[in-house]
Amino acid sequence: MNDNTTNQLQQRPVDDPGLGVEAPSWVSTNPHAAKHAEGRVVVAFAVSALSALASVVAYFAIPLDVQIKIGSFHSSLHNVVFGTTMGLAIFLIGVGAVTWGRNLMDDDEVAQERHAPPSSEEARTDALVTLSEGIRASGVARRKVILASLGGALGLFALPLVVTLADMGPWPTGRKRAQTIERTIFAEATPQKPIRLVNDITWKPIKAADVEIGQLINAQPENLQDYHEVEYQQEKAKSSIILVRMDPASINIPASRKDWQVSGILCYSKICTHVGCPITLWEQQTHHLLCPCHQSTFDLGNSGRVVFGPAARSLPQLKIGVDTEGYLIATQDFTVPVGPSFFERDSRNDFQEGDA
Incomplete structure (x- = not known):
């Protein structure tokens, strides 16, 4: 057996049967x-x-x-x-x-010889x-x-x-948004039937006289206790609030919000307007509230406006007052949606620097 025959056997060990009729x-x-x-x-x-x-x-x-x-x-x-x-x-x-x-x-039937890649232009x-x-x-x-x-x-x-x-989920029409993500259970409050603000640990109503200057309190609306299971979690995610007390002489209170506070006690949403993280990092001296997730910083001494970080909206503020027994109450809902922004959201009522 010569070398040519050996090479042919190595390349084609059996005869090519071809294509039959x-x-x-x-x-x-x-x-x-x-x-x-x-x-x-x-x-x-x-x-x-x-x-x-x-x-x-x-x-x-x-x-x-x-x-x-x-x-x-x-x-x-x-x-x-x-x-x-x-x-x-x-x-x-x-x-x-x-x-x-x-x-x-x-x-x-078609037979084609194998070829090494890459293919030629002809191939x-x-x-x-x-x-x-x-x-x-x-x-x-x-x-x-x-x-x-x-x-x-x-x-x-x-x-x-x-x-x-x-x-x-439901289609985010204006009506559906107004009933869900743009509404909190503070909307159940009226001047005739206000909602008390309670400590989110003890659920005890908060008396204005007991809040000290520099203090921050994590709070909830008292009617949150009327909800259970999934509804409870949904409403808590929107209605969580913080209360802070500052010296009225050291903060800027716009004329349009003079009656939104009680002797320097202010109430804000606890939910960051960037991606919705809960915020409680409180700097007493600067009146700044810092979000731990992405470091958005809000000036609670100036209507919750953003002073640093990726958040694009001021922290929503809730109008509060006191009842006949001196307990802090809310008589209306937030005037703007709480939490992170979304495309369909109307931002015309958001507080901006310089608003009266």
């Missing part, structure tokens, strides 16, 4: 069969589109509290119907695609030619009904996926 497919020689296969593909795509629409209808029409029980199986009817119709929609897209590929596309050109040939072989150009049905199936299958975005 391929018999034409049944569909290619039988127009009736091709038409029948095309009909099956269109039906699969059409039923897929109807299933996708059914899933959307089920999503909105079936209440979440309706249950289905079959033997040991127990689940929400809403989830069962929505999941079944969604699964059927994507399954039928697959059935239609497989039927199309196996029965209607050309099935010529890239050949790839584009092959792609064009594949598109031609798929029959897209002449089977417009299949293409239209596939487009409809895929398009409608995307619809229930978009609909499920509703599970991320």
Whole structure:
């Protein structure tokens, strides 16, 4: 055995069998069969589109509290119907695609020698030619009904996926925001029925005479105790407040907020206007409140305006007073939404430096 023969055996250990003579497919020689296969593909795509629409209808029409029980199986009817119709929609897209590929596309066998990457310019050109040939072989150009049905199936299958975005929460309309994130339970207060401010540890009402100059108190509205579990946590996240007392002669109180304080006792939201961290780092001498998360700093001696850091809005201030027994009370809600900013928020009422 010479060297050439050895090299050939190493490169090709067996003889190249080549490509045998391929018999034409049944569909290619039988127009009736091709038409029948095309009909099956269109039906699969059409039923897929109807299933996708059914899933959307089920999503909105079936209440979440309706249950289905079959033997040991127990689940929400809403989830069962929505999941079944969604699964059927994507399954039928697959059935239609497989039927199309196996029965209607050309099935010529092609052999190609392996080559080392990267591909040459000639190979890239050949790839584009092959792609064009594949598109031609798929029959897209002449089977417009299949293409239209596939487009409809895929398009409608995307619809229930978009609909499920509703599970991320209610649409933030102005009315919904006013009822939720732009409102706290201080809104339940009225001049005739004020809400007392209580210590957030002991839940005891706070008497104005007991608050010392320089002191900071973490507080809550007394009616927070009327809420429980999830609602309690939601309302606490918005209604948490801090009370500070400063010498009235050492702070700047705008004329529009003269009656918002009680002998130098001021009340502010405890929630940072940057990303919503709770704030309690109090600098008595400078009257500054520092957020521990990103170092936003608010001047509580000047209506809570931002003096440093990434926060873009002043800390919301709550108007407070005292009742006949000398306890601190609130008679209205914050005039601006508390917490971090959001796109739909109206900032026209935010306090700015220089406001009266």
